[in-house]
Amino acid sequence: MYKKIINKTIMILGASILQLPAIEIARDLGLNVVVLDMNPNAIGFSVPGISKEIISTIDIPAAVEAAKKHHIDGVMTLATDMPMRTVAAIAKTCQLIGVSEDTAIKTTDKSAMREALKMAGVPIPKYFRVTDIGELNAAVNCMVGSFMIKPSDSSGSRGILKVDDRTVVQDAYEYARSYSKNGIVVVEECMIGPEVSVETMAFEGKVQVIQVTDKTTTGAPHFVEMGHSQPSRLKCVESIKEVAIAANKAVGIENGPSHTEIIVTEEGPKIVELGARLGGDCITTHLVPLSTGVNMVESCIRIALGEQPDLSPTLQCGSAIRYFKQHRGIVKSIDGVDAALQLQGIKQVSIVHGVGETITEVTDSSSRMGFVIAQGKDANEAVERCELALDTIKVEIL
Ligand SMILES: Nc1ncnc2c1ncn2[C@@H]1O[C@H](COP(=O)(O)OP(=O)(O)O)[C@@H](O)[C@H]1O
Numbered sequence: 001m002y003k004k005i006i007n008k009t010i011m012i013l014g015a016s017i018l019q020l021p022a023i024e025i026a027r028d029l030g031l032n033v034v035v036l037d038m039n040p041n042a043i044g045f046s047v048p049g050i051s052k053e054i055i056s057t058i059d060i061p062a063a064v065e066a067a068k069k070h071h072i073d074g075v076m077t078l079a080t081d082m083p084m085r086t087v088a089a090i091a092k093t094c095q096l097i098g099v100s101e102d103t104a105i106k107t108t109d110k111s112a113m114r115e116a117l118k119m120a121g122v123p124i125p126k127y128f129r130v131t132d133i134g135e136l137n138a139a140v141n142c143m144v145g146s147f148m149i150k151p152s153d154s155s156g157s158r159g160i161l162k163v164d165d166r167t168v169v170q171d172a173y174e175y176a177r178s179y180s181k182n183g184i185v186v187v188e189e190c191m192i193g194p195e196v197s198v199e200t201m202a203f204e205g206k207v208q209v210i211q212v213t214d215k216t217t218t219g220a221p222h223f224v225e226m227g228h229s230q231p232s233r234l235k236c237v238e239s240i241k242e243v244a245i246a247a248n249k250a251v252g253i254e255n256g257p258s259h260t261e262i263i264v265t266e267e268g269p270k271i272v273e274l275g276a277r278l279g280g281d282c283i284t285t286h287l288v289p290l291s292t293g294v295n296m297v298e299s300c301i302r303i304a305l306g307e308q309p310d311l312s313p314t315l316q317c318g319s320a321i322r323y324f325k326q327h328r329g330i331v332k333s334i335d336g337v338d339a340a341l342q343l344q345g346i347k348q349v350s351i352v353h354g355v356g357e358t359i360t361e362v363t364d365s366s367s368r369m370g371f372v373i374a375q376g377k378d379a380n381e382a383v384e385r386c387e388l389a390l391d392t393i394k395v396e397i398l
């Protein structure tokens with residue numbers, strides 16, 4: 001079904017469930033596929049015909065050596081942040097297409113990101129870079145109302161807290177710092193409004209918006225994503241797209257994907273953050289193809305190899321993902337999955353933490369126990385179909 005690419009080798013960083021679609025599509029494109037992961041039992045390693053390297057995706061020197069050894073023609077990762085720094089180092093050493101090391105920092109370190117966006121005049125909330133208690137107190141004194149404290153270089157909502165009550169500032173700071181690899185914490189104004197993400201693809205310096213996604217989260221205090229739907233139902237989609245493109249330019253993304261998170265405040269859209277990578281939570285692997293027909297993963301692989309991608313939409317539908325509601329306990333039983341899969345428009349039901357596993361409330365994205373994905377004629381229908389599937393699946397947690 002794919003137009004094949006002959007005699008080329010792509011390296012994919014990561015072999016977890018997140019990267020599995022990239023590994024499978026690369027193989028279906030006829031490529032030699034080299035996959036790197038520190039976990040020898042990672043699911044992506046079970047794809048037949050690939051070359052495996054048991055190396056951490058953030059071990060830059062070892063990954064660069066492996067890239068040289070395999071004489072790769074392109075390198076990519078899917079939906080994870082820190083390996084982007086490895087992608088940039090490999091692209092530089094092997095003279096391949098990929099983001100620069102500077103862009104890799106500006107898209108994985110929230111304080112460097114905020115700085116770059118501010119310099120370029122892209123709308124952002126008021127923020128402070130904090131490295132010690134003195135800077136923390138100075139930042140907090142400049143805040144009016146609620147604010148966020150978050151680690152500069154983490155992801156998946158880990159270490160993030162909204163602070164309404166100043167007596168918890170110290171605890172929130174320690175919590176954020178415990179997830180910060182470089183010790184930097186960001187204190188920023190809390191933006192109020194609906195949240196979206198913008199999926200883009202750049203090729204030779206031109207950034208194209210593929211889809212805008214509405215997001216729902218658990219809200220305060222942890223803001224873990226609980227659902228996404230496409231296309232966005234907001235009225236100001238054009239101004240959202242403009243801000244996302246400006247943010248891409250500000251951090252220097254010229255080739256490849258980006259996932260830009262935006263909150264639409266009373267003053268207009270402002271950037272939460274952006275990654276020079278495909279969106280996770282099945283947004284780019286499942287929702288974008290279901291709503292537009294565009295295969296962003298294939299495009300990402302083609303761009304990494306220097307080929308022009310086909311980004312023209314072939315569909316105008318709605319798509320949605322919704323995560324299970326859950327509470328602390330042990331999963332006793334899950335019934336109704338087959339019945340849910342029979343419902344109209346339901347494309348997937350996935351159980352991440354199943355029967356016998358101990359689960360918690362949702363505090364970060366890895367704690368979510370499962371999800372359903374649906375397609376509909378528009379976003380409303382896709383969301384309704386997800387909700388119906390969730391109601392059909394009976395989960396008992398004791
Ligand atoms: N300044 C802010 N104002 C309001 N909500 C925010 C702000 N910063 C983060 N959030 C919320 O927290 C979530 C996670 O924050 P984010 O900066 O994207 O970190 P992560 O890298 O963990 O995804 C966002 O998707 C958003 O819902």
Ligand SMILES: [Mg+2]
Pocket residue numbers: 156157261273
């Ligand atoms: Mg985020």
